[in-house]
Amino acid sequence: MGLGASLQTFNPAIPQPPVLASHLLLAPLKPLWIDVRPRFEQFQRELALTSPQVDDGKTKRAGVVNCLNHHYHSVNSETDNSFFIGSWGKQTAIRPPRDVDIYFLLPPAVYHRFQNYVGNRQSALLQEVKNVISKTYPNTDMSGDGQIVLVGFGSYAVEVVPAFHLTNGNYWICDTNNGGSNKETNPPAEAAYIEQVDAANNRNLRPLIRMLKAWQSCCSVPIKSFQLELVAAAFIQQSPWRDRSIFWYDWIIRDFFLFLYGAANKFVTIVGTHERILLGDAWQSRALSAYNRAVKACEFEYQNLVISAGEEWQKIFGTQISSSV
16 A cells, blocks of 8 residues: 555554654754744733723713713713724724823814904814813813813823814814914724724734834834834735734734834825825834844744743833743
């Protein structure tokens, strides 16, 4: 009976034929990368907001939205005419908690009323919104400048962006800089894009973004979070590991830093409005340092030098990623 037929009729319940003596001279294969999966699984758990943190953020948003709804829409609702934006809207928030960002939609009549205002209309509108919130939270520090009203709660600051819904589906928001103007945006389209890319790439985009935000914080990287998100989305769609499991996160993060390094002085395009943003290069040296450290960490992971790998990862991400698991 030939070898092929033997394989076809092999029954796992029957003991296999004895190993040839020459095979005994070969050392058994040593498992490689034994710590990658548990290390990055634990890292993702450490980055995720806790249930109390999520509830706290939702509660802060609810209180602010309710008082604005009373004033501008004459309704009693903690969610109507508002939605999360930023990391809360894209489900990429990490610990420690950052600000809770929301859009609050104002009636068109408010826009037309402020069109009659002489001076910086946008600044006047932000101040009005701030004063409305102050009636409910008189002892809370607040400011209104740029595009937001900042409500400085202890555990979370809530950044309220007053907005008007346009007929094309986009939104106008205030910008008080340079005498005041309106800026066209579309946060729901941005969030939908992150979801689309995440779903198409084995849910590897959001975990990558969370890790990058940890790097951004740990290494004081001078790049905006939304820019990191867009570069990460571009990267994951061309990564050879895009459809792999968390076991490949060491290579994914290593390759991202090289991809980011090459993106210096290139543009990213904002989904929805097609605005092009220059990435610059102020962060490039940090991307290169992170890449070199990740290369070392990946080699240590391959050799099962668990502590050495962990020490290199911690130089990138801080202590939220463990030195050993």
